[in-house]
Amino acid sequence: MTTIKKSMRTMVAAVTLALSAGVVSATEGVEVNHLGVSNTLVRVTGAGKYLLLPVQEANDDARINVLVDGKIAETIYVRLARSKTDYMVPFDLSSYEGHNMVLDIVTPQGRGSVREAKDDVCWRGIELSDTFDVSDREKYRPAYHHTPLYGWMNDPNGMFYKDGEWHLCYQWNPYGSKWQNMTWGHSVSDNLVDWKHLEPAIRPDGLGSIFSGSCVIDHNNTAGFGKDAVIALYTSAGTSQMQSLAASSDNGNTFKVHAANPVLTLESEARDPNMFWNDETGEWNMVLAHALDREMLFFSSADLKKWTLQSGFGKGIGCQDGVWECPDLFELPVEGSDEKKWVLICNINPGGPFGGSAIQYFIGDWDGKTFTADTDKDGKIAVKWLDYGKDNYALVSWSDAPDGRRTALGWMSNWQYAAEVPTMQYRSANTLPREIGLFRAADGAVYASSKPSPELTGLRDKLVVNAAKATVGRKGRSYQLPAANGGICEILLDIDAQKADSVMITLANNAGDEVVMCYDNAAHTVSFDRRRSGLVDFSEGFPAVTVSPTFEENGKVSLRIFVDRSSIELFGTDGRFVMTNLVFPTEPYSTLTLNADGGSARISNLKVYSLKVK
Numbered sequence: 339m340t341t342i343k344k345s346m347r348t349m350v351a352a353v354t355l356a357l358s359a360g361v362v363s364a365t366e367g368v369e370v371n372h373l374g375v376s377n378t379l380v381r382v383t384g385a386g387k388y389l390l391l392p393v394q395e396a397n398d399d400a401r402i403n404v405l406v407d408g409k410i411a412e413t414i415y416v417r418l419a420r421s422k423t424d425y426m427v428p429f430d431l432s433s434y435e436g437h438n439m440v441l442d443i444v445t446p447q448g449r450g451s452v453r454e455a456k457d458d459v460c461w462r463g464i465e466l467s468d469t470f471d472v473s474d475r476e477k478y479r480p481a482y483h484h485t486p487l488y489g490w491m492n493d494p495n496g497m498f499y500k501d502g503e504w505h506l507c508y509q510w511n512p513y514g515s516k517w518q519n520m521t522w523g524h525s526v527s528d529n530l531v532d533w534k535h536l537e538p539a540i541r542p543d544g545l546g547s548i549f550s551g552s553c554v555i556d557h558n559n560t561a562g563f564g565k566d567a568v569i570a571l572y573t574s575a576g577t578s579q580m581q582s583l584a585a586s587s588d589n590g591n592t593f594k595v596h597a598a599n600p601v602l603t604l605e606s607e608a609r610d611p612n613m614f615w616n617d618e619t620g621e622w623n624m625v626l627a628h629a630l631d632r633e634m635l636f637f638s639s640a641d642l643k644k645w646t647l648q649s650g651f652g653k654g655i656g657c658q659d660g661v662w663e664c665p666d667l668f669e670l671p672v673e674g675s676d677e678k679k680w681v682l683i684c685n686i687n688p689g690g691p692f693g694g695s696a697i698q699y700f701i702g703d704w705d706g707k708t709f710t711a712d713t714d715k716d717g718k719i720a721v722k723w724l725d726y727g728k729d730n731y732a733l734v735s736w737s738d739a740p741d742g743r744r745t746a747l748g749w750m751s752n753w754q755y756a757a758e759v760p761t762m763q764y765r766s767a768n769t770l771p772r773e774i775g776l777f778r779a780a781d782g783a784v785y786a787s788s789k790p791s792p793e794l795t796g797l798r799d800k801l802v803v804n805a806a807k808a809t810v811g812r813k814g815r816s817y818q819l820p821a822a823n824g825g826i827c828e829i830l831l832d833i834d835a836q837k838a839d840s841v842m843i844t845l846a847n848n849a850g851d852e853v854v855m856c857y858d859n860a861a862h863t864v865s866f867d868r869r870r871s872g873l874v875d876f877s878e879g880f881p882a883v884t885v886s887p888t889f890e891e892n893g894k895v896s897l898r899i900f901v902d903r904s905s906i907e908l909f910g911t912d913g914r915f916v917m918t919n920l921v922f923p924t925e926p927y928s929t930l931t932l933n934a935d936g937g938s939a940r941i942s943n944l945k946v947y948s949l950k951v952k
């Protein structure tokens with residue numbers, strides 16, 4: 339059993355259960371006092387590192403004011419169990435050791451005359467413990483994608499690379515597997531594959547919960563927190579949204595919230611600050627999502643604390659069918675040329691090409707104050723999508739990545755159904771890390787590419803299929819996929835479909851689940867059909883066919899497909915297109931079948947690797 343374990347604490351000397359008149363039920367060291375139909379006080383009288391709280395996901399949130407020596411130290415929201423317990427979540431008591439602890443709980447909904455809080459099952463289940471079990475309970479937990487140990491996760495945040503370590507913070511709910519209590523969870527890796535979970539980086543405070551943001555390394559101590567301090571800028575989401583700063587002087591292991599927060603306020607909703615050092619202008623630049631106005635705002639600063647508004651971009655431009663969130667802005671060389679261009683990432687929700695959330699981007703120029711988007715040959719600013727699957731959102735990049743790399747990843751889900759996916763101990767993973775690049779396509783325009791990060795080849799274990807040459811027609815060829823580790827594998831496939839209308843790549847299992855990817859030689863697209871991929875009916879938005887342009891004109895595509903326990907990521911020729919899609923097969927896909935329609939297709943290379951995971 340994997341547990342988070344710390345030494346026993348001696349919180350309050352008396353462990354005796356002094357049951358007063360109002361106490362109706364309790365476990366050892368916990369007193370429960372019901373005060374009325376929806377208000378309950380829970381007093382901690384015993385010792386333990388955690389107070390474990392029973393959760394029922396279908397219930398609404400209870401508001402819990404945590405009183406420490408009579409003062410509100412924090413407020414958390416937990417779906418306390420009413421009629422059954424789905425799982426427990428840990429409230430960490432260690433920082434309050436030696437103090438009087440009372441939770442003042444208001445349970446939800448108009449219980450009115452029908453029922454009272456005291457009937458709820460949670461009160462009998464709240465217990466003190468020195469351990470919290472985080473061993474994996476989920477069939478669909480990815481084997482080689484980052485996931486939180488438990489609880490809900492959405493956007494990646496504040497990613498930075500420092501001294502050989504990739505830091506990944508993320509929107510996290512420590513008290514349940516649905517969105518709430520936004521906190522910056524924190525993980526670190528030296529290879530972008532094996533992640534170590536650290537203590538949360540930034541927790542909610544009096545200004546609100548901690549929404550998305552970014553980190554930079556302040557090499558020249560411009561902000562006054564020390565040379566090479568890691569500075570985080572994030573959105574404090576209370577009654578309104580404002581931007582706040584936190585700093586770390588221990589390599590990003592722990593962050594201290596700036597006492598003079600917020601550092602930036604606006605009259606309208608704005609969030610998810612993303613900043614970077616601009617060498618040309620010798621200033622910090624920042625992009626902020628002016629979410630409801632569906633535009634991005636640009637700021638500059640000398641010290642990361644005082645920000646000056648320079649301009650906005652986006653009103654009426656690009657896809658406007660959802661709020662604009664989670665921006666990023668960086669410069670990259672255009673492959674095969676001396677040219678450089680700027681990429682402005684504008685995540686939008688909803689309004690994605692296949693419903694729900696998606697990553698829109700613009701290519702253009704940035705002079706430190708204004709972003710000017712490239713226009714196409716008709717003089718229009720084209721709508722461009724970074725990922726043609728349904729499950730890559732809030733993608734942003736690492737700051738200070740080595741070797742000029744622009745390494746990025748996204749949240750591998752979609753707001754349409756993220757809270758309904760069939761997992762419970764945790765919800766959502768990150769996409770695989772990818773290297774963003776630029777290429778000029780046949781239409782004359784510049785597009786962004788996404789290549790799997792080079793570290794991912796380190797996952798390869800055995801070459802289980804190696805077919806140098808094969809021809810497929812209507813009658814296909816099938817290959818066995820590796821069975822170990824829930825069928826995880828990497829598939830490499832070079833297709834020449836010049837003499838066929840289409841080529842189908844089907845992953846299937848004995849339960850009848852299948853995913854069909856189809857290259858269409860006339861349309862120059864690849865589609866991904868997950869309508870029969872396994873569990874699909876938890877949300878109407880889930881069964882879908884997604885379609886990507888392949889950016890070629892010769893009927894040839896190379897595919898690199900990563901299969902994990904609940905996702906498939908298909909990277910096309912040199913990363914020119916990518917589709918990230920979740921799947922929940924009832925059992926692992928066990929066969930790969932290739933066949934063609936309207937002629938025959940040559941497979942010049944097919945390799946399948948089993949993958950090793952720690």
Ligand code: FRU
Pocket residue numbers: 492493509520549550573609610663664732
């Ligand atoms: C995007 C987003 C951000 C916000 C965060 C809150 O998914 O809505 O705009 O900061 O999630 O969790």
